[in-house]
């Protein structure tokens with residue numbers, strides 16, 4: 001078995017300083033991976049944040065790691081993420097427990113399960129965009145408010161404005177920023193504030209869950225999970241029964257996994273459209289066609305939103321170019337072999353997805369934004385926008401639905417120009433434009 005090339009850096013700290021430094025650089029963590037790939041090749045080792053770490057890239061490695069090692073690897077969260085999300089989160093379970101949780105949350109997030117949220121999302125997108133006319137807006141902030149209002153309503157029928165929404169938003173922001181923080185749980189640190197905000201969020205959820213258990217009925221995600229339990233309330237063993245702790249851990253998981261990702265994707269998409277006028281024009285044509293075929297005075301319909309072929313390719317191309325989760329991380333639950341290298345139990349194994357998404361053998365002229373790449377099927381494991389295998393994103397239908405609705409109203413009503421030029425990314429786990437993409441908006 002070959003020895004994995006690479007450097008373990010200094011004793012104890014390893015290469016952690018370089019890792020943290022590159023994380024905050026304009027091109028983010030990719031530059032850490034890229035520099036070492038140039039030196040050592042597609043597979044290299046390092047010692048980062050207290051752990052032996054291996055970085056891999058390529059379609060073969062991704063197939064093995066994402067689909068072929070179920071049970072041999074678990075998701076690898078930072079310590080801060082583990083503490084904030086709680087032990088029964090989907091992201092912290094593996095094997096059978098993971099499969100069961102996926103089955104439970106998969107149904108309400110399926111295309112059919114999402115239909116009941118369509119009107120709410122559509123109205124909210126229109127109202128959000130009503131406020132953009134003739135103004136300068138920070139796209140990332142606006143989109144972040146929109147996606148949080150959507151998911152809060154979908155999960156627990158939270159009203160899009162008012163005191164509860166404000167509290168929810170303030171707590172969520174603190175939780176979100178604690179993920180990439182240093183693991184010091186002392187007052188004043190981002191991690192400490194994140195844990196406290198999580199406790200307040202759980203207290204809010206306790207109130208909502210108890211109202212539901214006392215008979216309040218709502219059409220939302222929480223309801224569908226609680227209803228499953230009620231179906232077999234006759235006393236027999238119920239495989240679908242989740243404790244309150246499991247409900248809370250997993251609701252928070254969906255919020256955390258679904259909010260920044262969708263916000264980033266929608267913001268990058270709006271940025272890429274402005275930078276690629278022919279793509280914007282073709283996209284606008286698709287949406288104008290939908291508009292002209294519609295009876296006057298009516299709004300977008302569920303069947304229209306499910307038939308936007310060019311928009312779907314623009315979304316995929318956005319996820320390829322932006323690669324908002326630049327690496328997928330796993331922890332070896334046992335010793336195993338990959339690409340002729342031995343991985344030891346406990347090691348962190350990471351797939352560099354940015355390189356896979358910019359492989360010139362699969363994507364000619366890889367830095368060009370070109371949705372027609374998705375006209376024909378791609379080679380397996382060359383596009384991993386929503387991942388693959390047992391941990392493939394369960395929220396992808398919701399994300400696509402939100403993006404299609406928002407984009408429809410945006411391109412039918414407005415043109416926009418960036419107020420500054422900056423391509424750097426934020427030092428967060430999810431890659432987002434650092435300057436939040438400020439634009440001037442004008443009606444068409």
Ligand code: HEM
Nearest residue numbers: 254257258261262265328329385386387391393394395399
């Ligand atoms: C455009 C938006 C989104 C993108 C690009 C995205 C991307 C991904 C990717 C790549 C993974 C797999 C990561 C890995 O294998 O390590 C993933 C997992 C996950 N996503 Fe998404 N996601 C998005 C939206 C959402 C939404 C809206 C939700 C929830 C409502 C969500 C919930 C999750 C969860 C819970 C997991 C973990 C699944 C598991 O471990 O079994 N995501 N997502």
